[in-house]
Amino acid sequence: MESCRVMSVTKKDVVVIGGGPAGYVAAIRLGQLGKKVLLIEEDRIGGVCLNWGCIPSKALIYFASLFDKMKKSESMGLTVTGASADLNKFQTWKNDVVRRLTTGVATLCKGVGVEIILGKARFKSAHEIERVGFDDIIEAETTVIATGAKSILLPNFPLESPSVVTSKEALDLTSVPKDLLVIGGGVIGLELGMAFQKLGSRLTVVEMTDRLLPGTDPDLVRVVERSLKKRETQIFLNSKAVSYKKNEVVLETPEGNKMLTPDTVLVSVGFVPNVKELGLDLASVKQDAKGFILIDKQAKTSVDSIYAIGDVTGPPFLAHKGFKEGEIAAEVIAGQSRSLDYQAMPAAIFTDPEIATVGLTEAKAKEEGHDVTIGRYPLGASGRALTMGQSDGMMKMVIDKESHQILGAHIVAPEASELIGEVTLAIEMGALAEDVAGTIHPHPTLSEGIMEGFKQTIGEAIHIPNLPRL
Numbered sequence: 001m002e003s004c005r006v007m008s009v010t011k012k013d014v015v016v017i018g019g020g021p022a023g024y025v026a027a028i029r030l031g032q033l034g035k036k037v038l039l040i041e042e043d044r045i046g047g048v049c050l051n052w053g054c055i056p057s058k059a060l061i062y063f064a065s066l067f068d069k070m071k072k073s074e075s076m077g078l079t080v081t082g083a084s085a086d087l088n089k090f091q092t093w094k095n096d097v098v099r100r101l102t103t104g105v106a107t108l109c110k111g112v113g114v115e116i117i118l119g120k121a122r123f124k125s126a127h128e129i130e131r132v133g134f135d136d137i138i139e140a141e142t143t144v145i146a147t148g149a150k151s152i153l154l155p156n157f158p159l160e161s162p163s164v165v166t167s168k169e170a171l172d173l174t175s176v177p178k179d180l181l182v183i184g185g186g187v188i189g190l191e192l193g194m195a196f197q198k199l200g201s202r203l204t205v206v207e208m209t210d211r212l213l214p215g216t217d218p219d220l221v222r223v224v225e226r227s228l229k230k231r232e233t234q235i236f237l238n239s240k241a242v243s244y245k246k247n248e249v250v251l252e253t254p255e256g257n258k259m260l261t262p263d264t265v266l267v268s269v270g271f272v273p274n275v276k277e278l279g280l281d282l283a284s285v286k287q288d289a290k291g292f293i294l295i296d297k298q299a300k301t302s303v304d305s306i307y308a309i310g311d312v313t314g315p316p317f318l319a320h321k322g323f324k325e326g327e328i329a330a331e332v333i334a335g336q337s338r339s340l341d342y343q344a345m346p347a348a349i350f351t352d353p354e355i356a357t358v359g360l361t362e363a364k365a366k367e368e369g370h371d372v373t374i375g376r377y378p379l380g381a382s383g384r385a386l387t388m389g390q391s392d393g394m395m396k397m398v399i400d401k402e403s404h405q406i407l408g409a410h411i412v413a414p415e416a417s418e419l420i421g422e423v424t425l426a427i428e429m430g431a432l433a434e435d436v437a438g439t440i441h442p443h444p445t446l447s448e449g450i451m452e453g454f455k456q457t458i459g460e461a462i463h464i465p466n467l468p469r470l
């Protein structure tokens with residue numbers, strides 16, 4: 001006979017499920033606003049971003065770029081002999097960076113009274129949450145779901161680290177693959193692929209669509225494609241990796257089937273939401289066809305007392321989208337009048353060169369009925385880019401032709417991820433091209449390109465030719 005379990009019941013104002021960027025930000029903001037908050041995390045505080053995503057990948061990319069620059073600076077007169085990249089040592093350094101950040105997040109949570117407990121949470125009903133394997137029930141007035149998303153696996157490519165990996169395992173590799181096949185020419189595949197390439201891997205990328213980085217302005221993608229080709233990357237577009245057996249991979253390409261023999265395969269083909277066993281049906285929370293949780297402008301789900309934020313609500317999969325949604329959800333829960341607005345949502349791709357975008361692309365602006373003027377600043381005109389030996393790139397500005405309102409900016413350049421902040425602020429403030437064009441920028445910097453690009457949209461460029469007005 002089953003023994004009678006005594007369940008302890010705790011009451012909380014708000015329960016946050018998931019301690020990634022979306023969840024921990026919501027918890028901290030709720031704590032600041034005086035709510036009694038319980039954060040339940042199944043694995044590690046910091047979620048994918050701090051433990052297996054943004055931070056470890058950028059550590060690897062920085063490490064690889066430094067190594068690459070040392071080897072490639074001979075034409076400037078810098079000769080480095082005996083340089084070697086030790087991935088084992090790198091792991092220790094990277095893990096320390098991750099530990100410092102995750103400890104910091106836990107300290108910030110505690111500082112505002114957020115209680116953190118470990119466990120896999122699931123709904124028993126809209127106001128009751130249990131932890132799998134624990135004898136407790138938490139009664140929550142409000143719940144915030146921030147359980148994130150995980151890599152899609154391909155049935156014919158079962159995980160078998162170190163031979164078949166997703167980004168999570170790839171970031172823990174202790175030796176550099178000799179022959180790396182990346183399945184999926186999207187952001188993560190190219191970021192990690194290029195990093196390993198700089199460390200010595202031969203890189204092959206297979207992408208199902210007709211272009212790399214689908215969804216990114218093709219003018220920018222062309223520059224990254226050029227950089228990949230210079231590094232002798234094999235790229236298969238309109239192609240599909242179909243089978244894997246003992247390091248033999250079969251690709252279906254427009255030219256027929258090809259057989260490759262990589263020692264490492266990185267599967268990077270998208271994300272599915274972490275909703276399995278969450279009991280969403282018991283709480284009556286509605287999802288879209290792919291399982292992502294549907295939310296409104298206040299981050300509220302189909303159930304009044306339940307909010308959802310971050311990757312579990314669908315693309316774009318960006319930590320700062322989760323940060324913002326976390327803040328908005330917390331403030332709405334605390335009774336403030338706030339709503340989500342993605343108009344000034346930047347995105348950065350840490351390829352070489354980096355890509356960063358914000359606002360509308362030229363195509364999207366036209367689709368939305370804008371008559372647009374485009375400014376184009378080639379990086380070859382930048383004194384700063386030339387002094388860095390990295391002048392292949394461009395900045396593309398999109399403004400409304402009549403009002404001169406800034407609609408978007410699209411940059412492919414070193415440090416693009418840092419540069420995009422300026423235009424993000426401009427869009428957030430509803431700035432006109434004249435506002436950025438008339439702002440004094442320090443010289444010599446890459447940011448001057450942003451000023452010149454906007455100057456060009458209004459026919460006032462100084463360091464690049466102005467375009468004939470149509």
Ligand SMILES: Cc1cc2nc3c(=O)[nH]c(=O)nc-3n(C[C@H](O)[C@H](O)[C@H](O)COP(=O)(O)OP(=O)(O)OC[C@H]3O[C@@H](n4cnc5c(N)ncnc54)[C@H](O)[C@@H]3O)c2cc1C
Nearest residue numbers: 018020021022042047048049053121148310311317318319
């Ligand atoms: C390799 C890689 C590189 C990336 N680089 C960048 C980048 O440079 N910039 C950027 O903006 N974004 C980047 N991202 C995306 C970014 O990591 C995600 O957008 C971000 O982590 C999403 O935050 P989140 O809080 O929604 O979810 P997550 O970070 O996934 O956190 C969800 C948390 O919920 C926990 N959880 C799940 N189910 C339960 C449950 N039932 N009970 C309790 N806890 C649960 C999980 O353990 C996890 O800790 C990258 C992603 C990857 C994979």
